[in-house]
Amino acid sequence: MSSEEALLGVENLTKRFGAVCPANGVNYKLRENQVAGIIGPNGAGKTTFFNLVTGLCIPDSGNVFFQGGDITRLSPQKRVQLGIRRTFQLASVFDNLCVVDNIRVAYYQKQRAGRPSLGGMFLTELVGVHSETIDELTEGMGFANVAHTEAGGLSLGNKRKLELAMAIIAEPKVLLLDEPFAGLSEMEISQIVEMLKNRCAGKMSILIIEHKITWLKDLVDRLSVLVNGELVADGTYQEALESPQARKSYWKLIEE
Amino acid sequence: MAVSDLISTVIMGFAVAAVYFLLSMSLSLCFGVMRIVSLDQFVYYSVGAYMTYLVTAHQASFWSGLLVGVAVSCTLAWAIEETLFRRLYEKGTMFSMITSYGILLAGIGVIKYIWGLVPRPVMAPITGQVALLGTTLSLYRFVVIGLSALIYVGLQLFLEKTIVGKAIRAGIEDADKTEGLGIDIYKIFTVTFLISAALSALAGGLHAPLIMVEPEMGLKIMGTAFMIVIIGGLGSIKGTAVSSLLIGQVVAFGFLLWAPGAETAPFVIMLLVFLVRPRGLFGSAYLKR
Amino acid sequence: MPRWLKRYGDILLVFGAVGLLRLALPVPFVIHAVIFAIYTMAFSFLIGRLGLVSFGQPVYLSIGAYGTGIYLARFGTNPYAGLFVGVVVGILFSLLIGSLLLRLTGDYFALANLALCAVGFFFFQKALVSVTNGDTGLWYLARMSSTPILNLRQPNNVFVLALILAVLVWLLMKYIDSSVYGAACLAVKGNETKLQLLGYDTFGVKWLAFVLANATAALAGALYAIYFGFVSPASMELVRAPEVIVAALLGGAGTLYGPLLGAFLYIAMQDLVSTHVLYWELFVGIMVVLIMMGDEKGITTWLKPIFRSGWQLVSRRPKITRTP
Numbered sequence: 001m002s003s004e005e006a007l008l009g010v011e012n013l014t015k016r017f018g019a020v021c022p023a024n025g026v027n028y029k030l031r032e033n034q035v036a037g038i039i040g041p042n043g044a045g046k047t048t049f050f051n052l053v054t055g056l057c058i059p060d061s062g063n064v065f066f067q068g069g070d071i072t073r074l075s076p077q078k079r080v081q082l083g084i085r086r087t088f089q090l091a092s093v094f095d096n097l098c099v100v101d102n103i104r105v106a107y108y109q110k111q112r113a114g115r116p117s118l119g120g121m122f123l124t125e126l127v128g129v130h131s132e133t134i135d136e137l138t139e140g141m142g143f144a145n146v147a148h149t150e151a152g153g154l155s156l157g158n159k160r161k162l163e164l165a166m167a168i169i170a171e172p173k174v175l176l177l178d179e180p181f182a183g184l185s186e187m188e189i190s191q192i193v194e195m196l197k198n199r200c201a202g203k204m205s206i207l208i209i210e211h212k213i214t215w216l217k218d219l220v221d222r223l224s225v226l227v228n229g230e231l232v233a234d235g236t237y238q239e240a241l242e243s244p245q246a247r248k249s250y251w252k253l254i255e256e
Numbered sequence: 257m258a259v260s261d262l263i264s265t266v267i268m269g270f271a272v273a274a275v276y277f278l279l280s281m282s283l284s285l286c287f288g289v290m291r292i293v294s295l296d297q298f299v300y301y302s303v304g305a306y307m308t309y310l311v312t313a314h315q316a317s318f319w320s321g322l323l324v325g326v327a328v329s330c331t332l333a334w335a336i337e338e339t340l341f342r343r344l345y346e347k348g349t350m351f352s353m354i355t356s357y358g359i360l361l362a363g364i365g366v367i368k369y370i371w372g373l374v375p376r377p378v379m380a381p382i383t384g385q386v387a388l389l390g391t392t393l394s395l396y397r398f399v400v401i402g403l404s405a406l407i408y409v410g411l412q413l414f415l416e417k418t419i420v421g422k423a424i425r426a427g428i429e430d431a432d433k434t435e436g437l438g439i440d441i442y443k444i445f446t447v448t449f450l451i452s453a454a455l456s457a458l459a460g461g462l463h464a465p466l467i468m469v470e471p472e473m474g475l476k477i478m479g480t481a482f483m484i485v486i487i488g489g490l491g492s493i494k495g496t497a498v499s500s501l502l503i504g505q506v507v508a509f510g511f512l513l514w515a516p517g518a519e520t521a522p523f524v525i526m527l528l529v530f531l532v533r534p535r536g537l538f539g540s541a542y543l544k545r
Numbered sequence: 546m547p548r549w550l551k552r553y554g555d556i557l558l559v560f561g562a563v564g565l566l567r568l569a570l571p572v573p574f575v576i577h578a579v580i581f582a583i584y585t586m587a588f589s590f591l592i593g594r595l596g597l598v599s600f601g602q603p604v605y606l607s608i609g610a611y612g613t614g615i616y617l618a619r620f621g622t623n624p625y626a627g628l629f630v631g632v633v634v635g636i637l638f639s640l641l642i643g644s645l646l647l648r649l650t651g652d653y654f655a656l657a658n659l660a661l662c663a664v665g666f667f668f669f670q671k672a673l674v675s676v677t678n679g680d681t682g683l684w685y686l687a688r689m690s691s692t693p694i695l696n697l698r699q700p701n702n703v704f705v706l707a708l709i710l711a712v713l714v715w716l717l718m719k720y721i722d723s724s725v726y727g728a729a730c731l732a733v734k735g736n737e738t739k740l741q742l743l744g745y746d747t748f749g750v751k752w753l754a755f756v757l758a759n760a761t762a763a764l765a766g767a768l769y770a771i772y773f774g775f776v777s778p779a780s781m782e783l784v785r786a787p788e789v790i791v792a793a794l795l796g797g798a799g800t801l802y803g804p805l806l807g808a809f810l811y812i813a814m815q816d817l818v819s820t821h822v823l824y825w826e827l828f829v830g831i832m833v834v835l836i837m838m839g840d841e842k843g844i845t846t847w848l849k850p851i852f853r854s855g856w857q858l859v860s861r862r863p864k865i866t867r868t869p
Contacts (some may be wrong), residue, residue, distance in 0.1 A: 054742070069634045079743040096735040101728050108725050118749050121726040166743070191761060293652060343838065349652050350598045351837055354794070357600075357787050358833025363826025365786070475783045479663025482656050490652060516672035523664040526657065527645055532647050 006065070007032045007205050008084070008174050013052055013062035015045075015229075023046035023059065024229035030174065032085035035196075035206045037216045037237075039246075040226035046209040047089065049226065050176050054086050062146045067173075081114040083173035085181060095152030099143050099162060102151050104129040106166035137165050141195070157188035164192065168199055175200060177208045181215055189215055213241070260391030264404045265512045267506070271397040271466065273504025274404030278459035279477065280484040280496045281411070282452035288428040288491030289448045292352035297456040298337060298474030298481075299363035300329035304460030305469045306367065309376045318381035322461040326454045331399055333453030337446055345445065360474065367471045375468035398461050407458070408497060415493075424448055428491060480507070487529050489539025499537060553716060559628075559802060572700050572833050574816060576772055579707045581792065582808035583714055584765035587758040589793040589804040594727070595754050596734035598651070601764060602789045604665040607781040609635040609763025611669060614776035615676060618683040622690040624646055624697040628767045633762020636756060643755040647748065662783055664791060670778040676792030677778070686774025703772045710768070714761055719801060730754055784826060794836050 006029035015023040022045030030036055040046050051057045053064055055076035063072045071079055094102050108129045109116050138147055141161050146154065151162060160180060167175055169245055181189045193215060198207055210216055214225065216237065223240035225233040233243035279301055286294040304325035311321030336359060346350045384395040386447030415421035423444050426434040435441040460473075467473065483501050490494025503522050529537060550557075567575050584606055591597045612634030613627040621627065646657050669677050677683060695702045721727040729750045732740045741747050770776050779785075788811070796807025818828045 077741050077744055077746065080742055086742065092736060094732045094735040094739065096731050097728060105725070105728050105732055105740075105745075107741055113746050116725075116729075116745055116755050118726070118746070121723075121729055121750075122724055122753075124725045125723055126725050126728050129724070170743075250805045287652070293656065295724050340834065340838070350655070353598070353600070353652075353655060354790055355788065355834055357790075358830045358837065360830070361784065361787065361826045362830025365824040365830055369827065439617065461718045472784070478783060486653060486656055486660070495603040516667070519667045520664055520672065525662055526609050526660060530645065530648060530653075530657070534650070534653065536653075 006030060007034075007067060008053070008207075009065040010049075010053065011063050012067070013059050013064065015048060015050075015057065015059050016054060020231045021045075023052060023062075025062070026226075026229065026231055027078040028224070028231060030205050030207060032173075033202055033205055034222060035201055036222040037210060037220040038224050038226055039210060039213055039216075040238075043178065044226045045229040046226055047178055048229075050086055050178055050207075050209065052177065054084060055080075083114075084176070084219075085170060085172035085174070086176035087160070087163045087167055087178055089178045089182060091156060091163045093151045093154075093159055093162050093166070095150065097151060098148050099151050099154070100134070100138060100147045101126060101208060102162055103134055103138065103169060105167055107131065107134055107169045110170040115197045133169060141165055156235065157184050157191075160184065160188070161192065161195070164195065168195075172204055174205045175208065177206065177210075179209055181210055181212045193219055218221050257326075258427055259389065263389055263511065264391050264393055266509045267393055267397055267401075268511075269505035269508030270401045270501075271504075272507055273500045274400045275459050275463045275466070276477075276481060276484055276504055277404055277497060277500035278407065278455045278462070279481045280488070280500055281493065282455040282459075283407075283481060283485045284488070284491060284493060284496045285424075285448055285452045285455075287349075287485070288493075289424055290341075290352075290445050291349060292341065292344065293349050293356065294341075294449075295353065295356040295478070296333075296359040296363065297356075297452060298360055300333060300453045300456035301460035301463075301477070302331045302367060302469075302471070302474045303332065303365065304457030305378070305464040305473060306371060306376075306460075308461040308464045309378050309469045312378055313376075317442045318379070318465075321456065325457045325461045329453045329457035330450050333449055334446070341445075341449065342442070345442075364471050364474065371469060371471065374407065375470040378464040378469055380465035396465060400466075403458075403462065407455070411493075420444070420447055480519075480522055483526045486536055487522075487526050489533075489536030492536070492538035495536060495538030553719065554671075555718065556712060556715050557820075559805065560715070561710060563710060563711075563805070564693070565702060570706060574635075574812065576700060576704045576707060578773065578809045579711050580765050580768045581789075581812050582805045583707070583768070584762055584802040585789055585792045585796070585808045585811075586711075586714055586718060587761035588789045588797075589800075590721075591758045592790075592793060593756065594721075594730040594734065595751060596651075597751070597755070598655045600655050600657040600786050600790075601660075601662035601665070603781045603783075603785050604658070604662045605635060605639060605759040605762035605777075606766040606769070607665065607669065607778075608638045609766030610770040610776045610780060611677065611766075612763065613767040613770040614683045614685065617770070618685040619676075622688050623692065624689050624771045625692065627689075627771060628764075631767030631770065632760055632764050635766070636760045638763070639756045639759035640722065642750075643752050643759075647751050647755060659783070660787070662781065662786055666778055666781040666783065669781060671732040680778060681863050682775050682777025682779075684775040689771070689774065697771055700772065703768070707768050707772075710764065711716065713783070714764075715801070717757075722801070726750070726753075737768060760793075787829065791833055791836065 008030040010026055010028050013023050013026040037198055038046055038049070048057070052059050054198070055074060059072065063070055065071065066079070066082055071082065094105070097105065104126060107125070110123070110130065112120055138144060143158075143162070146158070150161065152163065156226065164180065178227065180192055184192070189212070196206065196219060208216065208220065220237060223235065223237045225240055225243065225246045227245060232245035233240045274321040282297045283294060286297070295452065304322070307328055308318060308321035308327035311324050312318055324430065340355060340359070341352065344355060355447050380394065382396045382399055385392040386395050386398065415425050423434065423439050424447070425435070426439070427441065427444050427448070434444070458471035484499045485496060487503070503525070506521045506525065507518045510521050533539070563579065584602070588599070588602050591599060608723055609631040613631035616630040617627045642661065646654055646661070649657055670679055673767070689698055691698055697703055697706065721730070729740065729745060733747055733750055737747050766780070777831065792807040792811040793804055794807070795810055796803030796805065814832075817824065819825055
C-alpha cells in the first residue's frame, strides 16, 4: 500500500533522545475509518510516536503523511486544523473552565472551519455557541449535573470522558488516544468503549495506545506491537498477539 | 581610543562582572533549588554594603565589615526564610516574587529610616595602584576579581565534593525525587537560602567602595542583575557566570563609549538572546515544576 | 427590564455609587482613585484572565503619560488629542513589546518586564533628556487649551471623563468575560498547550489581551498626565511597580469589581499613610507581605455574600458560573 492510499502514514520515522531511541525507522499506515491499536512495553516509544504524528516533536529523519501530503514540518496547530486530534495520558482539559465551556471552546473551533479568528472569537458570545450535538453529548455522557462546575473538580474518569468529548465534537479525521483506560475502573472503561463504538467507529480513524489489551479485543480491527522504537508485529488482534515478539513482551498476560 | 583606556575598561568590566556574578548567583541558586524569585536578595546586598560602611566608619577594618555584613544578612535571611518563605515553597513563583518584593520595599523603608537618604562613601581597604602597560589601575579592583573567582571555585567545589552540595545539585535537577531519597529538602532549602544571602551580602560589601552606598542601591542594580540571570538561563550556574562576564564588559565599555549604552545594551542583548533561545543561554527546558 | 439593563445594570449601580462618593470625598482623592482603578483593572485582567504576571506595569502607564505629555508640551494643545496620542502610543508600544516578550514563559515574562521597567525609567530620565527634560519633567498645564464640552482644565471635568472611561473599560472587560475570546483567555491560563492542540492561535490570544490591557494602562497614564499637567520619570520608578499589584490583590485579582475596590482602598491608605508616615515603602512592603500571606483571592471573597443580595436585585446571576 502506498502512502497515497492511506489517510495517515509515517515512513522511516526516527527520533533519538541521547542513547534512547523511541522511534527507529517506523513505517505505519492508517486507513480511513480503521480502528487500530498499538501496544508495547513501557518506554517502547508509543507516546513519542503520537508526539511525532501530532507535531509536538520533530523527527530526526523520516516523514509523516496525511491525506497524501507531507506534514512532517507543520506546526501542531496546523495539523489539528487538518483534522488530527489527540488525547493525553494525563487527561488534559481546561481546569478553570466549566464543563460546558470546555466543550464549547472545542466546538467553536470546528464551527469556524478549524481556524477560529481573533475577531470572530471576540464578537461571538460564549452562550451563543450551542448546538444539538453539545446538548446531546453533555447529556449522553452524564455531565448534565456537573455541566456548570469547573472541570478541575471532576474525577479522572470524567476528565477522560470530557477530553474525549472535546475531541469527538470536532469530528476529526484521525483520533489518537493515549492510554484512555489508564487509572479507570472497569465501569468507566466500558463507558468509554461504548462511546467509541457508538460515536466514532465508522466516522473517523482511531489509533489507540493501551496497556489493557483485553479491552481492545472487540474494539480494534488491527493491532500492532511496538518494542524499542520498532514495529515488531502488525495484523489482526489474534495475529499480533500470537507473534513471537508480542508473546515475549506480554508473556504473563497471555498465560492467564 | 588609547590602549591604556582599553585596559582599564576591561579590568573595570571584570570587577563589575565579579560583583554581578555574586549577586546573580544568589538569585540563580534560589530559583534553581527552591523555584522562588527572591527579590529580597537585594536587601541583603544593601545590608552588606551598609555594614561595611558602618564598620569602616568606626575605624574598624573593611574585611571585618564584610564579615559583619554576611553575619547580619544571614541572620535576617534565616528569620525571613523561617517565617515567610516556608509558606511559599508550595505555591507558584508569582507568590514568592510578590512577597519578596514586599520584603525588599520594607527593607528599603527601614534603611531610609536608620541611615537617611544621603549616599555614603566607603573607603577601599587597599589604596595601592598597579602600573600595567602604561596605565595605573586601582589594586582593589583586582582584589574584587580575585575574591569573586575564589568564591566561584569554592562554590563549585562545595557543590561537587560535599554531601550538602550534592544534595543541592540534586535539588536543582528535581526536588521531588531528592525528597524521595530521604533528604530533608527543607533543610537544603534553608542552607541554599543562607548561602544566597551570604553571596548577596558579599556582593554588596565588595561593591560599596566602587559606588556610593544609598538606600535604593538594590533597586538600581536589580534590573541588570535579573537581566544577567535571564540571559544565562534561570537556575544555571554556568550560564550566570558566562553572562556576568559578558554583561560586565558590555557595561564597562558602555560607560567608555556612550553612557546611556551602559544601561540599555544589556536589555538589547537580553532581547536578542530571547529571539534565539527563549529560556536563556544555558536554561534548561526541564527546569519546571 | 431590557436585556442590556439586566446584564449591565450592576455596573451602573456600582459606578453610580462612585459618582456619589465624589460628593462626600475630596476631589483629588476620587480622581486619583478612579484613574488608578482603570490601571488596576488592566493589570487584574492580565493576571486573572491570562495568568501573565508583569512586574513592569509602570512602563505601560508611563508610555501613555509621556505620549500625552510630549504631545501637549511640544506639539498640540488640545487635551483630548493628547489623550488619543497617549493611547495610540501605548497600543504601538505594547504591540512591539508583546511580540517580543510573549514568547517567554511565566517567570521569564515577569522578570523581563521588570528589566523593561528599569530600562524605561533610565531612558526617560537620562537617555532622552532632550525630549523629556529628565528629572525635571515636562510641564504643560498652562498650555492646555479649553474645550467647549467637558473642559479638562477643571478637575471636576477630569473626574467625569475618568469615570465615563472607567465605565467603558469595565463594560469591555465584562463583555470579554461573556465572549468566546474570554473563554480562550482563561483557557490559555489553564492549559495553553491544550488550546493550541484545539487549533487555536494562542499567541494571538495572548497578544491581543496584552495590547488591550496595556493600552488601558496607557489610557490611565494619559489621564494622569492631563490631570496633573506634567509628567516626570518618577512614575516609572521600580519601587512603584508593586502598587498596582497590591491594589489588584487587595481587591482580588481577576474579579470584576475587585480592582475598583482595591484601587480605592489602596489610594485611601496611601493618602493616609503618606500624611502620617514618612517612609511609605516600609508600609507598602509590609502590606504586600501580609496580603500574600493571606488569601490570594483578596477581600472581595468575603465581601461577596454581602454584596450579592444587592446585586441580584438588578442583575440575575449569569447562567455560566466561571470562577477565574
